[in-house]
Amino acid sequence: MSTAPTRPADALRQGDRPAEARPGAAARTVGGVAGWVDDRTGAAKPVGYLMKKVFPDHWSFMLGEIAMYSMIVCLLTGAFLTFWFVPSAGHTIYDGSYVPLRGVSMSEAYASTLNISFDIKGGLIIRQIHHWSALMFIVALVVHMFRVFFTGAFRKPREINWAIGSVLALLAIIEGFAGYSLPDDLLSGTGIRAMQGFVQTAPVIGTYLVYAIFGGPFPGEMIIPRLYSAHILLIPALLVGLFTAHIGLVFLQKHTQYPGPGRTEKNVVGFPVMPVYAAKAGGFFFIVFGILALISAVVQINPIWAYGPYDPSAVTAGAQPDWYMGFADGALRLLPGWLEFEIFGYTVSMNIFPGALLLLPLVYVVLGVYPFLERWVTGDNREHHLLQRPRNSPVRTGIGMAAITAYSVLLFASGNDIMAIKLGMSINDLTWFFRIGFFVLPPLAFWVTKRICLSLQRRDRDTVLHGRETGTIVRTPDGRFFERHDTELTPDQWILVQHEPVAPLELEPAVDENGVARPAARKDRLRARLSRFYFADAVNPVTPEELAAAHYHGEEHEAIEPSETSASGGAAPIESAEAGRH
């Protein structure tokens, strides 16, 4: 049939105007299927626009991708788990193939997880991939956040995307907690029990909240089905929705790029999505999936059969939450017991409440509002598409390191018992070390980081002003020796001078020219003080005048090249702001 000659009916229409005059011409070149789709949806134009988008290339831009792929792997494997998982606290006696638990009474949730692990083909590896990719999802997300923070990628116009990212981070750990609590093993039950205790410390309403969440007293029959709908429906829907918005904004606002020759606030230097970037990204998905599968194939995770079924009267040494909840657990381990007191016959559990209920939202709110705070302090309302080198923003970099230090102290504190046995130390000493460390180490980290940044900046200035030492000793005709310094700025040294000079905000006078006090003066004073905190000892890049002056005093025989080097992006195409805006 396929080799049949042209039918006469076609010949009848020979004189007709061809139907190709549609805007889908771009897609036609891709292939018949795309054309077919375009004819029915008109998708060619927007898709073509997306395909032509240019993305800058850098490994640190792939951290977000790692998070995205791990999440997708979670979604895929999670769907598999739902086929067999039974979200029920209903009672059953295990008679599956894991001998050490035969005949033990347990919940159906736990029994079905054992089933997935031992009696469903491929169940154990899927469970392990699900859990490992959940851990890696949040690790990658956090490191992605570090990248965005330290390079200043959150500055205008990307504050909203930063805020979305913070919500995603919070949702991710809640999703993880919900998932971790589902199998109803000893550790997940202990986690739910702890959560119940935390909620109870909410002043006044705590007990009522617990009743609402658990549908009655602990543990009840309701909590597992409820966590289940949160874990497989509610939070994934929010995650996927917010994530789509997150990626959409990246497309809309274009990706930032590292400073470099030819890269400006108005262009994007990199590769177009089709074919290069798509091929790389698609390949990278399989690399990430492969690595996750590899880890899951060789390293055990969450051995729920070893923990045993949840039993309110049992606990185990080494009962910790997954790592992303560790900081809250650590805070609880550090809070001293004497913070609990009684007032008007009510117990106020300040030994638990700050770590359990306050810390988590606090961390994520502070995270979410940081860009707005910094913009207010610096008064910088311009758009930024070029990233900053961390050293060129010493105070922000210092703040970031201090925050990471505080978080890490709490995280490590949650492993204090494991450290105690593995390092042969006293758990009491470790707890005190962390308690003091929580207050001492972050300021120290801030100070050290800021000093390092400033000295790196000074070294950059030195390199620009005096050049690199070439090691070449030159002897002048009159017999003097000197070492030649290479002051010519190579294209890759352009990065040393590209950033903007900064200075603290000037304080406007507290009274206006008519001697009337300005109402905003107090706020301004705070702002000026914060601005000084950020910029007072700023080291600014070498200006062309400084450079000229330095060379004037230097050796005359050195030619000075203009520091403005022209674009040398090589084969990489440049997407100009105009081109990207249709």
Added chain:
Amino acid sequence: MNALAARRRHPAAIAILIILGLFLTGAVYAALAPKPADATTRALPAQSVEEGKALFRANCSTCHGLNAEGRATGTGDQIAGPPLAGVGAAAVDFQVGTGRMPLPRPDVQAPANNEIKFTQDEIDSMGAYIASLAPGPGVPSEEAVDPTKGDAARGGELYRVNCAMCHNFAGAGGALTRGKYAPPIEGVSGRHIYEAMVTGPQSMPVFNDANLTPESKRDIIAFLYTIDEAESPGGMPLGSLGPVSEGLFAWVFGLGLLVASAVWIGAKSA
């Protein structure tokens, strides 16, 4: 009947009731409580007491005193060794048989030691000597610690309720206060597990036969043997330490691998 009803509110009535109740409970307990079954302990030959005494005086008396009455170090209320009357042959068999005694030097805790200083006969003699001072738990019989006769699933439940809080779900050990620790119980013989339960070494509580019947103890031994022998499903267990080691692995190896591959693919230009 009337007279009794009238005195119902007498202040002494409550006290009498309580005493009656206690008495009844005591009587019922005495009648029903599991007796330390003789079949669970191994008999020790009497003639070895003298030999044990000599061994003890030569090796242990510096700390425990010539007649096992205990000794102080002289600094504060610190002891060189506690009195041993009443600890029983089981304690001696456990402490010496796991290499804990003779203690090489004072520390927060006497650690198990692979170098066992005495033959089993010598240990038995010292046990007989200590047991002759005052009655105490004896060394369990072969049958009492035979894992094949226990029910591992029931033992697992008992283990999780009674032991996991200190020794961890997989017997990997856990930290206690001030540098003390519950050691791992992987590869410990059934007899020593049993003796640890009946004698409660150092910070470990005593699980006498009323807390855990001999059958329950055997079930726990069966459970510990099962998890010792089972190869771990799903891959390397990372020390069976729970989420902490998993998190560490994710940050170090997981992130390391993923970032390395990102750098690799990022460096590959078109």
